[in-house]
Amino acid sequence: MTEFEVLMPLTGGVLIGISASMMLLFSGRIAGVSGIFGGTLFKQGKERAWRLSFIAGLIAGGVLLYIINAEFFENSSGRGLLAVTIAGLLVGIGTRVGGGCTSGHGVCGIGRLSLRSIVATVTFVLAGMAIVVLVQSFYY
């Protein structure tokens, strides 16, 4: 096991929790990013507008982070363009079929103690671990 951080991940996590709670408080919506992104592709009118606004906020926050410190986006994973493209396809299909991702199932779903979300989260974390172990053993 390598050295790990506590304070920054915890702070960032709490910010994510607060943001998701604000979505619920103001708009009554679940802050599931895959669902919101999917909605920008498949929905129209008002239903599309608030989702596009959330996605625009994510990107604007990304620009802000990048201006503050480019190290927020350090990528030394060694995963190439082909790998991330295949990964994107899998994530797109998987989140749509499974009804959510890390935010929708992992944060909001578990935060509501939803059985479906707990099962989904355990499943995708285990699948992620299996793939990482597999990929690492091939390349390193």
Place this chain on the structure above:
Amino acid sequence: MAKSNIASFICGILFSIGLGISGMTQPQKVIGFLDVFGEWDLSLAFVMFGAVLSYLILQLWIQRNFSIPVLGGSFQITTRKDLDRSLIIGALLFGSGWGLGGYCPGPAITSLGSGSLNALLFVVAMGIGMLVADRVISPMLSYEIVKR
């Protein structure tokens, strides 16, 4: 611009700042967290812990004190409790992609703000994947997608 759109925009900014601070926008950290038999990096477990715990408390408070959202409408929360094969198959596919690329949807979209080509390819592929899921795969699994 409608108030709900402004609220969503602000929530999006806050959400992405949280992702950035926590390290989720660095694929090697995500992969490090998933690499249980290698140099296991436990950091991201604390992101999950902080996010789940704060949401758990705040959503309970919201549900107890508000009958409708502040900006009107109604709370749109799924109440499904059934475990079907779509949930499991979807989670398996999503987890595989997460481990392969080191990105999940939120951090990937946030990383578009840094001009990352990896993130751009990931997000475009993710959109295509969602279209494929809705048009081809979901009808095959013959179930209704949980619209969030």
